[in-house]
Amino acid sequence: MEQKKHFKKIIVAILMVGALVGFGYGASTAVKSSTAPNSTAVTNSDTPMVPASFSELAEKVRPGVVNIQVVKKIKNIDFQFRHFSGTPFGEKNPFGDFFGPFSEENPPRGFEQRGVGSGFVMNRDGYILTNNHVVEDADQIKVKLANGKEYDGKIIGRDPKTDLALIKIKASSDLQPLNLGNSDDLKVGSWVVAVGSPFGLEQTVTAGIVSAKGRVIGSGPYDNFIQTDASINPGNSGGPLINMKGEVVGINTAIIASGQGIGFAIPINMAKEIAPQLQEKGHVTRGWLGVSIQEVTPALAKSFDLKEKKGALVAQVVSGSPAEKAGIERGDVIVEFDGKEVTDSKDLPPIVASTPVGKAVTVKLLRNGKALDRQVKVGEMEEKVEVAKSPSHKSLGITVQNLTPEIAKGLGLKKDTGVVVTRVEPGSPAADAGIQTGDVVQEVNRKPVKNVEDFVQKVEKTKGQDNILLLIQRGQNNLFAAVTPK
Numbered sequence: 001m002e003q004k005k006h007f008k009k010i011i012v013a014i015l016m017v018g019a020l021v022g023f024g025y026g027a028s029t030a031v032k033s034s035t036a037p038n039s040t041a042v043t044n045s046d047t048p049m050v051p052a053s054f055s056e057l058a059e060k061v062r063p064g065v066v067n068i069q070v071v072k073k074i075k076n077i078d079f080q081f082r083h084f085s086g087t088p089f090g091e092k093n094p095f096g097d098f099f100g101p102f103s104e105e106n107p108p109r110g111f112e113q114r115g116v117g118s119g120f121v122m123n124r125d126g127y128i129l130t131n132n133h134v135v136e137d138a139d140q141i142k143v144k145l146a147n148g149k150e151y152d153g154k155i156i157g158r159d160p161k162t163d164l165a166l167i168k169i170k171a172s173s174d175l176q177p178l179n180l181g182n183s184d185d186l187k188v189g190s191w192v193v194a195v196g197s198p199f200g201l202e203q204t205v206t207a208g209i210v211s212a213k214g215r216v217i218g219s220g221p222y223d224n225f226i227q228t229d230a231s232i233n234p235g236n237s238g239g240p241l242i243n244m245k246g247e248v249v250g251i252n253t254a255i256i257a258s259g260q261g262i263g264f265a266i267p268i269n270m271a272k273e274i275a276p277q278l279q280e281k282g283h284v285t286r287g288w289l290g291v292s293i294q295e296v297t298p299a300l301a302k303s304f305d306l307k308e309k310k311g312a313l314v315a316q317v318v319s320g321s322p323a324e325k326a327g328i329e330r331g332d333v334i335v336e337f338d339g340k341e342v343t344d345s346k347d348l349p350p351i352v353a354s355t356p357v358g359k360a361v362t363v364k365l366l367r368n369g370k371a372l373d374r375q376v377k378v379g380e381m382e383e384k385v386e387v388a389k390s391p392s393h394k395s396l397g398i399t400v401q402n403l404t405p406e407i408a409k410g411l412g413l414k415k416d417t418g419v420v421v422t423r424v425e426p427g428s429p430a431a432d433a434g435i436q437t438g439d440v441v442q443e444v445n446r447k448p449v450k451n452v453e454d455f456v457q458k459v460e461k462t463k464g465q466d467n468i469l470l471l472i473q474r475g476q477n478n479l480f481a482a483v484t485p486k
Contacts, residue, residue, distance in 0.1 A: 054193055054205060054207050057193060057242065057244065057246055058193070058195070058205045060246045061178055061193075061195055061240065061242055061246055062146050062195070062203060063145075063146045063147070063176040064120050064121045064146075064175075064176050064177055064178035064240075065118065065119075065120050065121075065146060065178075065195045065196065065203065065239060065240060066118065066119045066120065066121065066128055066143050066144060066145055066146075067116065067118060067143070067144040067197045067202045067203075068116065068117045068118060068119050068128075068130055068134055068135070068141065068142070068143055068144075068153065068167075068197075068238065069114065069115070069116050069141070069142040069143075069144070070114070070115045070116075070117070070134065070135055070138040070140065070141050070142075071113070071114055071138065071139055071140040071141075072113045072114075072115070072137055072138055072139055115134070115138075116197055116235050117130060117131060117134030117135075117196075117197070117235060117236075117237045117238045117239075118130065118134075118195075118196030118197045118235065118236055118237060118238045118239030118252070119134070119143070119167070119238045119239065120177075120178050120195075120238075120239065120240045120248060121175050121176065121177045121178060122166075122177055122178075122180075122275065123175075123177045124173060124175050124177060125168075126168050126169045126170060126171050126175060127156070127166055127167075127168050127275075127279060128143065128153070128166070128167050128168065128169065129164065129165075129166060129238070129251065129271060129275060130164075130165050130166075130167060130237075130238030130251075131163050131164065131165060131237045131238040131251065131253055132158045132159060132160050132162075132163045132164055132165040133163055133237065134165065134237050134238045135153075135155055135158070135165050135167060136158065136160070136165070138155070140152075141153035141154070141155070141167060143167070143169050144202070145171070145175075146203060149171070151169035151170065151171050152169065152170075153167045153168070153169050154167060154168050154169075155167050156168050156278060156279060156282060157277070157278030157279065157281065157282035157283060157284075158278070158282075158283070159274055159278060159283065159284045161221060161222055161284070162222050162266065162270060162271075162274060162284075163253055163266065164251070164266065164270075164271055164274050164275070164278070165238075165278070166275055166278040166279055178240060178242075178246075178247070178248050179245075179246065179247045179248065180247060180248050180268050180271075180272060181243055181245065181247030181248060181249045181268060182247075182249070182268075182269065183226065183249045183250060183267035183268045183269045183270075184267075184269055186210055186213065186226065186243065186249050186250075186267075187210065188209075188210050188211065188212060188213060189209055189210065190209060190210045190243065190244075191207065191208075191209055191243075191244055192207070192208060192209065192210055192228055192230055192241050192242060192243055192244075192249065192250075193205055193206070193207050193230065193241070193242045194206045194207075194208070194228070194230040194231065194232050194236060194239060194240075194241055194242075194252050194263070194265075195239050195240055195242060196232075196235060196236035196237075196238070196239025196240075196252060197235045197236070197239070198231070198232070198233035198234065198235040198236045204236075206230045206231035206232070207230055208228050208229040208230030208231070209228065209229060209230075210226060210227070210228055211227045211228060211229050211262075212226075212227035213226055213227070215227045215264060216346055217254060217264060221349045221350075221353075222270070222349060222350045222353065223346070224266075224267060224270065224350060225253070225254070225264035225265060225266065225267075226241065226249070226250045226264065226265040226266075226267055227262065227263070227264055228241065228250075228263050228264075228265060229262065229263070230263065231263070232252045232254075232255050232263030232264075232265075233255065234255075236252045236263075237252060237253060237254075238251060238252065238253075239251070239252045240252070241265040248268050249265075249267070249268050250265030250266060250267055250268055251265055251266040251268065251271060252264075252265050253265055253266050270350075273354060285357060285380060285381075286352075286353040286354075286357075286380070286381040287352045287353055287354065287355035287356065287357055287359070287378040287379070287380070287381065288321070288322065288352065288357075288378065288379040288380055288381035288382070289321065289322055289323050289328075289337075289348075289352045289376065289378065289379070290317065290318035290320075290321020290322050290323040290324065290379065291314050291315075291316065291317055291318065291321070291323045291328065291334075292314070292315045292316035292317075292318075292477055292478065292479070293312040293313060293314055293315060293334070293345050293348060293349075294312075294313050294315050294345060294479050294480065295312075295313070295344070295345045295346075296309050296310060296311055296312070296313050296333060296345065297309065297482060299467055299482035299484060300313060300469075300480060300482045302466065302467055302482070303467045303469040303480075303482045304331065304333065304366075304368075304369070304469075305368065305369040306333065306366060306369070310333075310335060310342075310343055310344075311333040311334055311335040311342050311343070311344075311345075311365075311366065312333065312334045312342050312344070312345040312347070312348040313331075313332075313333050313345065313480060314328060314329070314330055314331060314332045314333070314334065314365075315330065315471075315477070315478050315479040315480055316330060316477060316478040316479075317329065317330055321379065322376050322377055322378060322379045323376065325376075325377070326363065326374045326375060326376040326377075327374055328363065328365065328374055328376070329367065330471075330478065331367070331446065331480075332365045332366065332367050332372075333365055333366040333367075334348060334363060334364070334365045335364050335365060335366060336362075336363070336364035337351050337352060337355075337361065337363055337364075338351065338355055338359075338361035338362065338363075339361075339362070352378070353381065355378045356378065357378055357379065357380040358377065358378065359377070359378050360375060360376070360377050360378075361375075361376055361378060362374070362375060362376075363375075363376050396428065396429040396430050396433075396459075396468065396483050396485055396486075397424065397425040397428025397429050397430040397431065398421050398423065398424050398425070398428070398430040398435060399421070399422050399423035399424075400419040400420060400421055400422060400441065400452055400455060401419065401420060401422050401452060402419060402420075402451050402452050403415075403416050403417065403418045403419060403420045403440055404416060407420055411438060411440070411475075412475065412476070413440065413473065417442075417448075417449075417450055417451075418440045418441055418442045418449050418450075418473070419440070419441050419449060419451065419452050419455045420438065420439070420440050420441075421435060421436065421437055421438065421439045421440070421441065421472075422437060423437060424436065424437055429483060429484065429485065429486055430483070433481045433482070433483050434481065435470075435472065435481055436474065438474070439472040439473065439474050440472060440473040440474075441455060441470055441471070441472050442471045442472065442473055442478070443469075443470065443471035444458040444459060444462070444468065444469070444470060445458065445462060445468060445469050446469065446471075462485070463485075465485070466484060467482045467483060467484055468482075468483040468484075468485060469481075469482055469483070470482075470483055
């Protein structure tokens with residue numbers, strides 16, 4: 001009996017020693033792993049995954065951010081109070097008490113529309129960068145600094161195409177300009193801070209990350225936005241987007257109403273190119289090539305014997321333009337401009353626009369599958385360059401008739417050769433391809449079309465082909481449509 005008790009004590013002692021040894025080994029291993037040089041744990045306090053606080057950064061940039069209040073005088077406003085039936089207020093005018101005793105019989109003869117935005121100080125001379133849509137058509141501009149001082153603002157220059165504007169205030173020398181960073185170095189996932197006056201609330205700071213770069217949202221020919229989930233709301237427009245170094249990397253510009261927490265900022269590198277011109281001339285001088293371009297879709301790539309879906313397809317060459325003088329033709333695919341690769345149609349406009357006027361550049365293009373070089377002397381853009389919208393890559397189901405002089409005149413066309421589309425069958429290949437009533441078919445598979453009979457003959461010859469390439473004229477623009485017969 002005593003032996004059994006003694007044996008049990010020995011067993012318990014062994015188990016306790018084993019547990020202690022195991023604990024010691026586990027603890028030792030844990031300590032070693034936490035200090036191991038190859039550990040993947042983030043231990044560098046200078047590069048935390050989530051910043052502990054943005055307060056120091058906010059205090060650093062706060063003096064350079066301004067609140068902009070604008071007044072626009074609107075004359076002969078006719079308030080139509082009856083047209084609110086679609087609102088939750090019913091037929092009663094929800095703004096009647098706010099605007100005062102106005103009625104349809106006694107409308108106000110003048111009205112001041114007020115707006116609010118943001119901006120930031122660029123230098124100690126009082127130049128402030130903001131959005132064009134913040135100050136456009138403003139009759140009065142008031143700029144309020146972080147210290148509460150207010151100044152009258154004057155528009156120095158505007159550029160509607162990039163939505164940038166430069167204004168100036170006559171302030172004391174204690175202005176604190178913000179440092180400009182390099183937006184090209186910004187990476188997706190990087191932390192950023194948006195500072196501005198959302199809803200008129202001054203000096204508001206929101207934080208988030210860069211969720212995408214190079215976004216095209218259809219606001220203009222030079223879309224190249226930084227997308228962020230840092231809250232950007234009405235009134236933030238023109239305010240700075242700041243990186244963790246306290247540098248401006250973007251100008252907060254747009255939001256998607258239906259997208260929760262999605263905002264867009266103009267890259268600061270674009271503003272760096274434009275601001276000096278706005279300060280010097282009040283407007284921007286851009287390079288001009290003289291072509292209308294469209295996207296190379298998979299179907300178009302196949303029609304033009306391209307190995308890959310790459311470049312900008314020339315749909316139209318402006319008469320007398322630098323492109324025409326250099327020998328660039330409709331149907332060419334531009335893949336490089338002045339040493340800069342053109343991977344997509346949206347790449348070409350900003351590259352050309354930023355090229356100095358008068359500069360001789362090399363344009364690399366593909367024509368009928370062959371690589372060619374053309375020397376172009378860049379011209380100066382005087383009017384808006386039209387970029388043809390790319391149709392879908394599906395095809396046929398249309399009714400056409402001869403383009404008569406009367407029809408051509410009605411469509412505003414100078415030529416009366418070709419056939420005009422009078423009907424597009426819903427759900428047909430032509431409808432899928434984006435062909436519309438009123439389009440004029442000029443070519444079938446790069447062969448000119450004279451009339452309906454000629455059109456029918458040329459289409460008949462394409463039987464068995466995967467794609468039919470149509471050149472159509474829509475208004476004053478030409479564009480290609482790759483049709484895939486069913």
